[in-house]
Amino acid sequence: xxxxxxxxxxxxxxxxxxxxxxxxxxxxxxxxxxxxxxxxxxxxxxxxxxxxxxxxxxxxxxxxxxxxxxxxxxxxxxxxxxxxxxxxxxxxxxxxxxxxxxxxxxxxxxxxxxxxxxxxxxxxxxxxxxxxxxxxxxxxxxxxxxxxxxxxxxxxxxxxxxxxxxxxxxxxxxxxxxxxxxxxxxxxxxxxxxxxxxxxxxxxxxxxxxxxxxxxxxxxxxxxxxxxxxxxxxxxxxxxxxxxxxxxxxxxxxxxxxxxxxxxxxxxxxxxxxxxxxxxxxxxxxxxxxxxxxxxxxxxxxxxxxxxxxxxxxxxxxxxxxxxxxxxxxxxxxxxxxxxxxxxxxxxxxxxxxxxxxxxxxxxxxxxxxxxxxxxxxxxxxxxxxxxxxxxxxxxxxxxxxxxxxxxxxxxxxxx
Numbered sequence: 061x062x063x064x065x066x067x068x069x070x071x072x073x074x075x076x077x078x079x080x081x082x083x084x085x086x087x088x089x090x091x092x093x094x095x096x097x098x099x100x101x102x103x104x105x106x107x108x109x110x111x112x113x114x115x116x117x118x119x120x121x122x123x124x125x126x127x128x129x130x131x132x133x134x135x136x137x138x139x140x141x142x143x144x145x146x147x148x149x150x151x152x153x154x155x156x157x158x159x160x161x162x163x164x165x166x167x168x169x170x171x172x173x174x175x176x177x178x179x180x181x182x183x184x185x186x187x188x189x190x191x192x193x194x195x196x197x198x199x200x201x202x203x204x205x206x207x208x209x210x211x212x213x214x215x216x217x218x219x220x221x222x223x224x225x226x227x228x229x230x231x232x233x234x235x236x237x238x239x240x241x242x243x244x245x246x247x248x249x250x251x252x253x254x255x256x257x258x259x260x261x262x263x264x265x266x267x268x269x270x271x272x273x274x275x276x277x278x279x280x281x282x283x284x285x286x287x288x289x290x291x292x293x294x295x296x297x298x299x300x301x302x303x304x305x306x307x308x309x310x311x312x313x314x315x316x317x318x319x320x321x322x323x324x325x326x327x328x329x330x331x332x333x334x335x336x337x338x339x340x341x342x343x344x345x346x347x348x349x350x351x352x353x354x355x356x357x358x359x360x361x362x363x364x365x366x367x368x369x370x371x372x373x374x375x376x377x378x379x380x381x382x383x384x385x386x387x388x389x390x391x392x393x394x395x396x397x398x399x400x401x402x403x404x405x406x407x408x409x410x411x412x413x414x415x416x417x418x419x420x421x422x423x424x425x426x427x428x429x430x431x432x433x434x435x436x437x438x439x440x441x442x443x444x445x446x447x448x449x450x451x452x453x454x455x456x457x458x459x460x461x462x463x464x465x466x467x468x469x470x471x472x473x474x475x476x
Contacts, residue, residue: 086231087223092239096120097246099219107207113247114322115208117240118200119220121329122182124236126165127226129157160185169221175213176202192332195342199325237292237334244287244326259287260366260441268364268439269293276303276311278361281431283345283424285316288327288338290364295336314338315360317345346423347376349407351431357407359433366441367424374420375403400452412459413452421446422456429460 099119100112107115132155136147152158161167163182171178183197202208223229225236241262248259269290274280280294295310304311314331316338318324324342331338341350351358373379378397387393400414409430415422421442432438446453 087225087229087235088231089235089238092223092230092235093242095219095223096239096243099216100243100246102215102219103212106212111207113243113326114200115202115216116243117326117329118179118183118197118202119216120225120236120240121197121333122163122168122179122186123165123220124225124333125157125186126159126163127224127229129159129164131226131228132157158189160189165221169217172214173210174203175210175217176205176208179203179213192337193328196325196328199321237330240330240333241287241289241292244289244330260289262289262293264366264441265290265293268441269297272362272364272437272439274298274312274362276301279313279315280362280364281351281358281360282316282365283349283363283427283431284365284367285318285327285340286323286366288316288330288340290366291316291327291338292330292334292336294362294364295334308335310336314340315351315358316340317350318342319344344376346374346420346427349427349431355407357409357427357431359431359436361433361436363428363432363436363438364440365424365428367421369421369443370418370445371420372418374415374417374423375399378402413456415456416452419445419449419453422453425460426456 096116099116103112103115129151132151133144133147136142136150137144140147140150142150148158160182162178163185168175168178168182179202180198183200187193187195187197202213230236244259245262272294274294274297276298278298280291282288282290285291291314295312295314298304298312299310314336316327318327318340319342321342324340328338328340331340339351343350349357353359375397378399382394382397384392385395396417399417403410403414407430409427410423412422412426425440425442425446428438428440447457
């Protein structure tokens with residue numbers, strides 16, 4: 061017995077893909093970038109510019125997911141010759157882009173009150189259906205009316221309603237990822253020095269990736285992945301090589317860890333919008349590396365990073381409960397821990413020496429070396445002081461050059 065055909069809410073069936081208008085006007089990257097940046101200008105003056113990116117990236121993702129969902133529903137209707145309701149049921153059961161009712165764009169854009177809370181609930185519903193996004197979208201809080209009133213959010217939603225972000229409206233499927241990276245750069249420029257915490261200039265990234273030359277089938281790891289630009293560029297490099305793609309995706313396994321919640325969320329969304337899979341975890345890489353094999357850190361074919369420059373107080377277990385003493389003035393003072401004597405790493409990563417409390421640079425370098433396969437390659441961006449400072453850092457530097465660690469009988473060969 062055949063399925064009964066009917067319309068839902070008088071919504072006409074979408075035309076089959078081969079019947080779409082031949083001259084469908086597609087968004088150019090320039091138009092897309094300009095439009096997305098204008099959303100920042102809408103927010104300017106209402107909240108701190110350092111917070112722009114979190115809200116804008118969240119809305120980009122929400123609009124993109126909804127538009128791709130509508131494309132999928134239309135495609136199923138055409139392929140299966142079914143109703144919209146039946147197509148939605150199929151996508152809900154088998155698809156990757158199903159959007160819960162309360163998270164649908166048409167529903168959200170009609171709200172006039174408590175818009176921020178509606179968006180927060182939508183993100184929670186989306187995360188519940190997609191384990192990759194768990195904790196990513198809900199890291200962005202729209203419900204704080206002191207920052208985002210209903211009028212401002214309504215204006216932003218109208219702005220994002222201007223263009224369709226579905227694949228059929230873009231020149232290429234990952235063009236939105238390119239525009240997303242453009243925004244990351246713009247926000248980094250706005251943030252000045254702090255922008256370096258989540259963004260590395262693209263020419264620098266491209267140079268490092270070309271030097272590393274990751275190959276199809278390789279694993280690539282960034283222990284401080286920030287907004288994910290180094291992983292994305294590594295995947296693009298592999299995709300351009302013979303055998304560099306499988307089922308339209310780069311033939312490379314991407315891994316990363318990031319400490320900052322907001323930056324971690326941005327990086328996860330960046331990889332998602334580039335249609336790339338990655339194992340990206342949140343936590344302190346130096347104190348608690350999360351990519352492990354039994355009792356050791358996992359090793360990779362390529363390791364690349366731009367760690368935070370000269371991070372201070374980097375071994376946090378020692379910084380939580382600092383010892384105190386009474387000074388000559390009778391006042392109680394904190395006693396800075398002696399990192400060389402008190403730092404203990406159960407993964408044995410700091411065999412060349414323990415960097416000073418005020419400079420984590422060579423701690424990151426040693427973690428990266430410990431995460432590298434014997435025949436692997438590694439590239440890292442560091443402040444120039446790493447090459448010249450003496451003391452314990454000088455000893456570590458000598459050990460790295462000679463390939464010898466401080467641990468008796470331990471020798472590591474460094475290949476050029």
